[in-house]
Amino acid sequence: MPPYNRTEKISVLTTHAFIMPAVAIYSIFLPLKLATAWLYTGLPICFIGGILMLIAYISIRDTPPDKPVTKGAYHISRHPLYVGQFLIYVGMGLACASWVILLSATAWIILWQIAISAEERDLVEHYGESYREYMNRTPRLIGIPKSSNNNP
Template identity: 50%
Template structure:
């Protein structure tokens, strides 16, 4: 793994792992998820949460741009380990997406993969970024992905849970009591 990888535009760069994610995460919901779903709602943010949100968005944008110039380490152990983490991220993302589509808009997402994690969509997203960093053998990309993870609690998780508690009241509180925020990490 190198701290400063070669910067070159090429077909086998990290962008080929990021483009499918961008299309699914930012395109597909527009045609498949009901507009009344919590997917489309933005919670209210405190000042700290807004700062974390902006930092997180800047980190993501930087990662997307960096992926254009970041060669994948194809044929190496780093590539295959990263590809495994990347594909695991897709499993979480797809299962979360399917649950969102199947859940009525007046109910919280508590079935499917949401039985095991309150935020499988974000978990999948982070695994995709971390897997891309490993597959590229780039410490820089991996560290930025971990910095992005550090912003998630304040930028996404806490505000979203607060919004769901307001919208679904007791049903969501009960769900929070029995389901961890991340898979395998206690509540």
């Protein structure tokens, strides 16, 4: 776990201690909006988020510990686990037609931007120039990777 400054600690604590548990508890009591556009929009987004997280975990598993993870889902995002989790929350919010979950997902991703900065400082310190190069060619959350000489 990277060393967090005060703002980053508050961000992580708020996310883990309040937002995520509140959404989990709240979602238990929400019915899915069956046979609606909400459900048919939300479930695929949830599914995509879950698949993205699965691919990210496989990439982590298959990468030696002395190298930064840059393959698989990490090719399109430096933090695909966060993106996948965000997509799951958005999908849940849509499937249940819940503005509370959608607002929570938005708050969650904003707060995690702060924590990601600390994580990336730690990764640069640990992996050095190879992680810096990875940062230069790969979007933080999602986007089109920039091409490089060794990454056609």
